[in-house]
Amino acid sequence: MRGDAAGGRAARESDAWVRADTYLEDIPLHEALRWPEQPSGGWFRGFLAGAFGSTGHADRLAITFTSGDQLFLRRVVDALTQLGLPSRAPVRTRPGGSATVEIDRDLWAALRFRHLTGAAGAPLDASGVGVRSSRELAVADIEELGLTLPLFDISTGTGDFIADGVVSHNCFARNTHTYLDLDAGHDFDTKIIVKVNAGHLIRRELAAPRWSGAAIAMGTNVDVYQRAEGRYRLMPEILAALRDHANPFSILTKGTLILRDLELLKQAAQVTRVGLAVSIGFVDETIWRAVESGTPSPRRRLEVVRRLTDAGFDVGVLMAPILPGLTDGEESIEETVAAIAAAGATSVTPIPLHLRPGAREWFASWLTRTHPDLAPRYRDLYGSGSYLPQAYQHEIGARVRMAARRHGLHRPSPVQIRDVGETDATSDATSSRQLTLL
Secondary structure, three states, X not given: OOOOHHHHHHHHHHOHHHXXXXXXXXXXXXXXXXXXXXXXXXXXXXXXXXXXXXXXXXXXXXXXXXXXXXXXXXXXXXXHHHOOOOEOOOEEOOOOOOEEEEEOOOHHHHHHHHHHHOOOOOOOOOXXXXXXXXXXXXXXXXXXXXXXXOOOOOOOOOOEEEEOXXXXXXXXXXXXXXXXXXXXXXXXXXXXXXXXXXXXXXXXXXXXXXXXXXXEEEOOOOOOOOOOHHHHOOHHHHHHHHHHOOOOEEEEEOOHHHHHHHHHHHHHHOOOOEEEEEEOOOOOHHHHHHHOOOOOOHHHHHHHHHHHHHOOOOEEEEEEEEOOOOOOOHHHXXXXXXXXXXXXXXXXXXXXXXXXXXHHHHHHXXXXXXXXXXXXXXXXXXXXXXXOOHHHHHHHHHHHHHHHHHOOOEOOOHHHHHOOOOOOOOOOHHHXXXXXXX
């Protein structure tokens, strides 16, 4: 509220900050600001939020500040610089007219500005923008803000988030990272894609009239119980949805986090078919540390088999990968199958190492560094393909079958181990549609 002339004059002299609300049209913005002698990080964030509210504009990834007050815009540049947000110096659009300061047009800068300032009126539109950056990022400091900020989508438009994760050198899923403009090497080792709304979407799809209730296999491309699941906790919601709709499913994992959801799995098994399998390629911990660092140890995975078996599940084991020259010998196979049988597994299925594009290059690089003596043998075995010669695969399979018989295990096919039971032979196969989580 404005009072008399004297009151108005007093307001202009002592409360000039109201200039940001356009009450004091005749006072330059830089004079309307009370710039402290030693601004704090919190002050800079608050200043930028206010500056954006009065002079800012957001357009897709662009954040701009436009004003005729050059000194004020230099203050904006100073604040952005202090908060690690690169910007261009004020550029005049015409002589004597307004000038503009713009933050770098990249996703990192756009997200950082919004997280730091909480600026309202700055919607983020990153559709069609690849997640690329040449920055070498590292955590410099962690500061409690005392508030909850939204998690911004930075990948596919479905509420996804990129987080650190570690997987094995030979994982056949490596090449799928290239579908998201990420590489199959370092990016696959350090970035995973988390669909944070997966539970909501699968419940919606299961309820759709078009869904036939077909069995759903999880873990056939990416392990659903890798370490990030401990943070995001997506599987409890997914399992609850499958239980509530009595939809059959199977899970293949090498993660111990599946034990966290044991009660949900038991509840689901009371109303539908549940198939569980664990991946254990070998029990040699030296090889595990070299090939599958970042995954639970073979000993811990065997404990998962034991716990699931004790809970009443028939648990199959995918003996994968079996590595030529490293874990394909009779002694290694015997030791591994014996441990699997002792853990209570009902079956073991051997899967020799296959090297698809993406995994092939990364594994070859690791092999030549750590086992250069094996490199010529691998070149001969794999040639220009992804799989071992059929004769070699049959030889490995025979070794595993003989060991399995000695320890009372039968050997289903790889298809059977992913199955959750017989389906209705009279159902129309074309009526089963793939669930969409996009």
